[in-house]
Amino acid sequence: MSTVRNQVIRDQDHALHLLRQMVRVRRLEEKCIELYSAAKIRGFLHVYIGEEAVAAGVMEALEPDDAVVATYREHGHALLRGVSAGAILAEMYGHAEGCCRGRGGSMHLFDADARFYGGNAIVAGGLPLAVGLALADRMAGRRRVTVCFFGEGAVAEGEFHESMNLAALWQLPVLFCCENNLYAMGTALGRSESQTDIALKAAGYEISAWAVDGMDVLAVEEAARRAVDAVRSGGGPHFLELRTYRFRAHSMFDPELYREKTEVTRWMERDPITLLQGTMQAAGQLPEDTWAGLTADVDAEISAAVGFAENGTPAPVSELLRFVYSDPPDAGGAATPGGSAGKEGAAG
Amino acid sequence: MKTTYREAMRAALRDAMQRDERVFLMGEDVGSYGGSFAVSLGLLEEFGPERIRDTPLSESGFVGAGIGAALGGMRPVVEIMTVNFSLLALDQIINNAATLLHMSGGQFNVPIVIRMTTGAGRQLGAQHSHSLEGWYAHIPGLRILAPATLADARGMLWTALQDPDPVLIFEHGSLYNVAGELDDDAGAVDIDKAAVVRHGGGLTLITYGGTLPLVLEAAALLAAEGIEADVIDLRTLRPLDGQTIMHSIARTHRAVVVDEGWRSGSISAEIAARICEQAFFDLDAPVERVCSLEVPVPYAKHLEQAALPSVERVMTAARRAVGTHG
Ligand SMILES: Cc1ncc(C[n+]2csc(CCOP(=O)(O)OP(=O)(O)O)c2C)c(N)n1
Ligand SMILES: [Mg+2]
Numbered sequence: 001m002s003t004v005r006n007q008v009i010r011d012q013d014h015a016l017h018l019l020r021q022m023v024r025v026r027r028l029e030e031k032c033i034e035l036y037s038a039a040k041i042r043g044f045l046h047v048y049i050g051e052e053a054v055a056a057g058v059m060e061a062l063e064p065d066d067a068v069v070a071t072y073r074e075h076g077h078a079l080l081r082g083v084s085a086g087a088i089l090a091e092m093y094g095h096a097e098g099c100c101r102g103r104g105g106s107m108h109l110f111d112a113d114a115r116f117y118g119g120n121a122i123v124a125g126g127l128p129l130a131v132g133l134a135l136a137d138r139m140a141g142r143r144r145v146t147v148c149f150f151g152e153g154a155v156a157e158g159e160f161h162e163s164m165n166l167a168a169l170w171q172l173p174v175l176f177c178c179e180n181n182l183y184a185m186g187t188a189l190g191r192s193e194s195q196t197d198i199a200l201k202a203a204g205y206e207i208s209a210w211a212v213d214g215m216d217v218l219a220v221e222e223a224a225r226r227a228v229d230a231v232r233s234g235g236g237p238h239f240l241e242l243r244t245y246r247f248r249a250h251s252m253f254d255p256e257l258y259r260e261k262t263e264v265t266r267w268m269e270r271d272p273i274t275l276l277q278g279t280m281q282a283a284g285q286l287p288e289d290t291w292a293g294l295t296a297d298v299d300a301e302i303s304a305a306v307g308f309a310e311n312g313t314p315a316p317v318s319e320l321l322r323f324v325y326s327d328p329p330d331a332g333g334a335a336t337p338g339g340s341a342g343k344e345g346a347a348g
Numbered sequence: 349m350k351t352t353y354r355e356a357m358r359a360a361l362r363d364a365m366q367r368d369e370r371v372f373l374m375g376e377d378v379g380s381y382g383g384s385f386a387v388s389l390g391l392l393e394e395f396g397p398e399r400i401r402d403t404p405l406s407e408s409g410f411v412g413a414g415i416g417a418a419l420g421g422m423r424p425v426v427e428i429m430t431v432n433f434s435l436l437a438l439d440q441i442i443n444n445a446a447t448l449l450h451m452s453g454g455q456f457n458v459p460i461v462i463r464m465t466t467g468a469g470r471q472l473g474a475q476h477s478h479s480l481e482g483w484y485a486h487i488p489g490l491r492i493l494a495p496a497t498l499a500d501a502r503g504m505l506w507t508a509l510q511d512p513d514p515v516l517i518f519e520h521g522s523l524y525n526v527a528g529e530l531d532d533d534a535g536a537v538d539i540d541k542a543a544v545v546r547h548g549g550g551l552t553l554i555t556y557g558g559t560l561p562l563v564l565e566a567a568a569l570l571a572a573e574g575i576e577a578d579v580i581d582l583r584t585l586r587p588l589d590g591q592t593i594m595h596s597i598a599r600t601h602r603a604v605v606v607d608e609g610w611r612s613g614s615i616s617a618e619i620a621a622r623i624c625e626q627a628f629f630d631l632d633a634p635v636e637r638v639c640s641l642e643v644p645v646p647y648a649k650h651l652e653q654a655a656l657p658s659v660e661r662v663m664t665a666a667r668r669a670v671g672t673h674g
Contacts, residue, residue: 067420101453110452117419117456122443128409129444132416132424139372139398139422146416159439162409169404323454324488326512 009218012285015276018060018217019286020294022052022273025076027302028085032075032092032106035306036252041092043105044121046073050247053272054179055080057220058147058240061228067115067133067146069126072107073179074119077149082114085301086308095312102315103323123184124150124157127176131163134172134237145231147175152241153184155201156192164205167237175227176202176239179214181246186258202239214244215270247271349532354524356501356534357387361425363535364506365395368423371509372399374410375427384429385465385524411437411462415445415514418460423509428464431480431518445514446489457512461505466494467520467558467608468656474644477652479608481518481557482615485585491515492585493539494557496523498530500583503537511539520558520608539584542592548576551602551669554593554619556582559606559657566662575670585615593619594627601632602669606657611639636665 009015029047036045048055051073059080062068070077078088083099091098092106099111100119108119117133120126130148137144154160155178167174178198182189189196202209208230212223220242227238245267249256280286351359364371372395373388379402382389392400403410407428414426428434434441441462448456468477485492491511495501501519508515545560546567555563560581567577578596582588597603603623607616620635641655 099453100451100455103453104451108451110448110455112452112455117416118448118451120444122439125412125439125443128412128440129416129419131409132413132418133420134416135413136417136420136422139417140420159408159412162404162406163412165404166406166409166413323450323452325491326449326457327454 009279009283009285012280015218015280015285016290016294018056018221019273019276019280020298021056021059021080022217022276023294023298024085024301025052025055025079026273027298028075028079028088028305031089031302031306033248033252035089035092041106043107044072045106045252046250047248048073048076048246050267050271051179051181051214051244052076053217053220054177054214054242054244055149057217058149058177058224060221061224062145062147065115065142065144067117067130067144068149069117069130069133069146070119070149071123071126071151072119072121073151074109074149075106078109078111078114078116078119081111081116083109083111083116085305087111089305089309090312093309093312094315095309096315097308097312098315101323124154124159126150127154127159127163128166130174130176131166131172134167134174135170138170138172143232145173145175145228147177147228149177149179151184152178152180152182152189152198153187153192154178155198164202164207168205168207171236173231174237175224175231176207176237178239178241179244180241181244183246183250183259185250185254188258199239199241202241207237207239208235209239209241211241211243214242215272215275217272217276349530350527351498351530352524353498353501353526354385354387356498356530357505357519358389358391360502360505361388361391362394364425364509365391365399367506368509370421370423371425372401372422373425373427374401374403374414376403376405376429378402378427383427385519385521387524388427407433407436408440412440412444414460414462415440415448415458418458419448419456423459423461425461425463425505425509428462430476430521431464431466432475432478434462434464434480441484441490441514441516442487446487449513450489458514459509459512461508461515461517463517463519465521466518467522468640468645468652469522469558471647471649471652473647477645479558479640481516481585482607482609484516485588485615485618487586489514490586491539493517494583494585495519496557496560496581496583497545498526498528499534500537502530502534504539506536507539515539518557522558526561540587540589542583542589543581544578544592544596545581546577546579548578549600550576551604551666552578552580552593552596552600553604553606553662553666554580554582555606556585557608559608562657562659563606563662566659566666569659570663570666575666577666588619588622590622590626593623594630597623597627598630601630603631604636604638604662604665604669606638606662608640608657610642611637612642614639633669636669638662638665
């Protein structure tokens with residue numbers, strides 16, 4: 001079995017924690033697929049299986065006050081940022097107990113307490129938001145960092161380039177994390193970019209940028225810590241290109257006509273979970289019962305989350321028009337339909 | 349105090365910047381250049397480059413950054429040179445600013461103000477002359493303002509900044525040089541209600557923004573012909589204040605809507621539809637509309653003027669509305 005690059009794991013407990021974080025995401029995503037197949041979840045569903053090391057590694061470098069902006073493939077980011085699996089699944093069920101009261105769904109998970117700003121289903125749409133969050137911190141003199149995750153497909157969008165330039169021009173405390181899984185739906189990177197070295201593009205904006213093995217959670221964490229520390233201490237924006245791969249289809253509707261099965265299986269040999277497992281086992285740091293205990297804990301967490309979602313209540317239609325505009329301060333939670341809004345929006 | 353629309357706008361910005369340190373202005377050429385329409389002239393010297401923030405030509409980028417800054421606790425005023433260029437930021441305005449509160453189940457409101465110039469009349473051709481505020485008024489989650497008077501140019505901004513949700517302010521390019529008297533202590537005004545700015549009783553002329561001056565001129569000329577008109581300045585295009593409109597029509601029984609936007613699928617269409625829904629039995633004549641002709645705004649002066657609402661066209665529509673029923 002192959003192992004992660006960092007052969008020496010100095011802190012066994014920490015490695016175990018990272019392993020657990022990745023397994024939590026993996027099991028949540030597997031459950032999502034199962035629930036989707038059972039028609040409990042609808043809409044678009046994009047899972048993160050294969051890419052867990054990226055979110056797991058980067059989140060380790062963040063403080064509670066930092067902000068996270070992500071994409072529609074964000075269940076794992078939300079979970080590892082502290083949104084409960086129950087609130088995530090309940091959201092996908094369209095329940096009032098969901099983290100967005102059923103308004104967002106799989107692609108739009110938000111959580112104010114976790115400073116988790118979505119969940120953005122417009123490719124590259126989150127980058128300017130991250131720049132602005134960082135601008136607010138800079139102007140207010142706060143030492144916070146905003147981390148923005150996006151796929152390599154976003155690199156072709158104008159908003160990517162506008163955001164790189166603004167962040168660098170104004171030296172903002174933002175860390176861009178490009179999850180380069182080589183495909184944007186069915187479009188391979190080489191078929192959409194004249195220059196496929198993405199870190200190089202960011203460097204062209206005078207942003208410190210480098211590529212990282214996104215299958216090696218220890219390497220990701222190390223790079224993220226280095227980058228976040230630099231950003232926090234006033235070093236301006238940083239950029240990580242995290243080289244990874246998605247093992248599953250783009251979404252539940254993707255027949256995967258654009259890549260060979262053998263390519264997928266080759267990448268699966270570098271599964272970030274089994275890589276770390278292998279390294280730990282080789283070093284005698286992962287006894288069988290430790291692993292069994294870890295997976296049992298995670299399974300219990302996920303089944304409790306499913307129970308929470310199952311027992312939730314559909315978000316009430318009587319509150320359909322709520323959250324179009326802010327509730328008036330004195331309304332005590334009364335619905336505030338837009339002055340001119342009719343009921344036309346009722347049909348989802 | 350004698351002032352202009354431009355100066356009133358600038359006074360509003362200065363006042364907001366002084367009163368709330370979270371407020372800052374950001375946009376293309378708002379600083380060193382002084383604002384493409386000179387609204388922010390002098391503010392850079394007064395407040396410095398952090399708060400009068402020049403941006404690159406990146407409409408989507410800096411509008412999105414304004415949304416992010418609003419999420420981060422600031423009160424950004426983002427200036428887009430004209431509504432035409434706001435199309436490059438539509439993604440941020442509509443997919444983010446207008447939706448985040450709802451998508452997040454009420455967790456993330458976006459207290460941003462976005463100002464832009466709108467409208468034709470200055471021979472700038474089709475890419476600098478369109479009136480697209482009616483489009484924006486289609487979008488739930490946004491509040492759309494169209495200050496037409498000195499008092500509103502001075503007073504709407506502060507109130508907009510108190511709104512927890514995104515507000516778009518449309519400043520018609522032909523208004524900046526309008527001069528007049530403004531109370532020395534003029535300050536914040538409401539951004540909910542339409543205003544009846546002339547009381548007649550014979551018919552109701554409904555308009556907003558850049559066409560208010562010509563509608564008032566038409567109303568004065570109509571009065572000389574014995575046709576006394578209520579003139580309603582909508583002020584806010586979303587949410588629309590239907591009450592003020594219907595209240596007037598209940599007395600006048602006739603309505604003419606004047607809108608520099610195109611007729612098809614426009615805010616004037618929305619108003620006419622609501623009148624039919626809510627005041628049908630009050631009407632003594634079909635609702636009339638005076639809009640821009642359905643053509644990209646042309647350059648040549650005579651063509652441009654022929655495409656836009658005019659005093660003459662408003663008067664003709666008004667006479668028809670009054671004459672339809674004896
Ligand atoms: C602006 C925009 N264009 C197109 C789409 C449709 N779309 C959804 S995901 C996707 C691919 C994005 O690929 P990438 O950024 O690499 O992220 P990944 O799915 O690989 O994580 C596309 C084209 C979209 N959501 N937004
Ligand atoms: Mg991709």
